[in-house]
Amino acid sequence: MNAFKLIGFSFLSFFLLFFSSCSKMKYDIEPGTGGVFQSMKIKVNVRPRDSNKVQNFKIILKYDQTKDKMLFLSPLNQVYGILVVQGENALLVNTKKKKYWNGPFHLILEEMWGTDMDFRYDEFKQLLVDGLIPEEKLQNRSIRVSVDKFPNSEKPERLKIITPDVTVKLKISDHITENGSIRFDVNIKGMTQAENIAELLE
Numbered sequence: 044m045n046a047f048k049l050i051g052f053s054f055l056s057f058f059l060l061f062f063s064s065c066s067k068m069k070y071d072i073e074p075g076t077g078g079v080f081q082s083m084k085i086k087v088n089v090r091p092r093d094s095n096k097v098q099n100f101k102i103i104l105k106y107d108q109t110k111d112k113m114l115f116l117s118p119l120n121q122v123y124g125i126l127v128v129q130g131e132n133a134l135l136v137n138t139k140k141k142k143y144w145n146g147p148f149h150l151i152l153e154e155m156w157g158t159d160m161d162f163r164y165d166e167f168k169q170l171l172v173d174g175l176i177p178e179e180k181l182q183n184r185s186i187r188v189s190v191d192k193f194p195n196s197e198k199p200e201r202l203k204i205i206t207p208d209v210t211v212k213l214k215i216s217d218h219i220t221e222n223g224s225i226r227f228d229v230n231i232k233g234m235t236q237a238e239n240i241a242e243l244l245e
Contacts, residue, residue, distance in 0.1 A: 078107065078222070078223055078224035079107070079220060079221070079222060079223075080105055080106060080107040080220075080221055080223065080224065080225050081105070081106050081107070081172075081218070081219070081220055081221075082103065082104065082105045082106075082217070082218075082219060082221055083103075083104050083171070083172070083215055083216070083217060083218040083219075084101065084102070084103060084104075084215070084216050084217045085101065085102040085103075085104060085171070085213050085214070085215050085216075086099070086101055086213065086214040086216075087099065087100050087101065087102060087211065087212070087213050088211070088212040088213075089209055089210075089211050089212075090209065090210045090211075091208065091209050092207065092208055092209060092210070093208075099118055100115060100116060100117055100118065101115070101116040101117075101118075101120070102114070102115055102116070103116065104171065105225050106168070106225075107224070107225060109129065109227075110127060110128065110129045110225070110227045111127070111128045111129075111164070111168065112125065112126070112127050112128075112225055112227055113125065113126040113127075113128075123139075124136075124137070125229060126151070127227050127229060128148055128164050129227075130164070131147050131148050131149075131163055131164055131165075132145070132146070132147070132148070133145070133146060133147065133148040133151055133164070134229060135151060135240065135243055136229050136231060136234070136243075137237075137243040138234075140242070140243065141233065141234045141235060142234055142235050142236070142237040142242055142243055143229075143231045143234050143235075143236060143237065143243075144236070144237045144239070144240050144242070144243055145236070146240075148162075148163065148164040148167070149161055149162055149163060149164075150240060151240060152167070154239075154240040154241060154244060155244065159184065160180070160184070160186060160206075161180055162177065162180060166180065170188070170190075170199075170202065171199070171202070171213075171215065172198075172199075172218070173197070173198070173199070174190040174192055174197070174198065174199030174202070176188045176190060185206065185207050186204070186205065186206050187203075187204070187205040188202070188203070188204050188205075189202070189203045190202055198215075198218060199215055200214065200215055200216075201213065201214050201215070202215070
């Protein structure tokens with residue numbers, strides 16, 4: 044499995060492409076518009092059970108009261124993916140393949156990890172933002188989740204998710220409130236709608 048398929052993040056995934064370099068991320072924000080949004084950075088380490096090869100990448104998560112947006116960056120800070128979520132509806136775009144997929148968020152995590160996680164997006168977000176583990180969803184599933192919080196804080200600093208297929212470690216930083224508004228729209232003109240998520244993750 045490659046890094047794109049292993050994430051999630053998953054992971055997240057969960058899911059994904061928009062800009063060509065980290066320097067262009069500033070155009071994803073519209074400052075001075077009177078709005079407020081939250082943002083955080085996540086370093087992700089993915090180790091497949093059937094391989095010793097470790098994959099590392101970064102996630103920039105930005106969200107307001109209406110939608111959420113994840114940018115997936117390579118170790119060289121190149122943005123290679125984008126996921127936009129509103130409620131449980133997710134838009135996953137792969138510009139290199141010029142394809143996109145739209146559907147329920149939990150299917151993205153299941154496809155990426157090969158595990159029946161059945162995490163709703165709000166559950167996944169609460170895990171990332173507040174360190175809340177969806178205990179009921181983990182019952183009778185071969186999935187283990189652990190959370191280490193920042194000193195003197197209830198916010199998660201490190202997360203570990205272990206499934207039968209992969210072990211995912213996440214380190215969270217720069218959880219801040221910012222002024223401005225987020226551009227959630229993604230230009231899919233000229234792209235083809237994929238029949239399934241696998242087409243985007245191959």
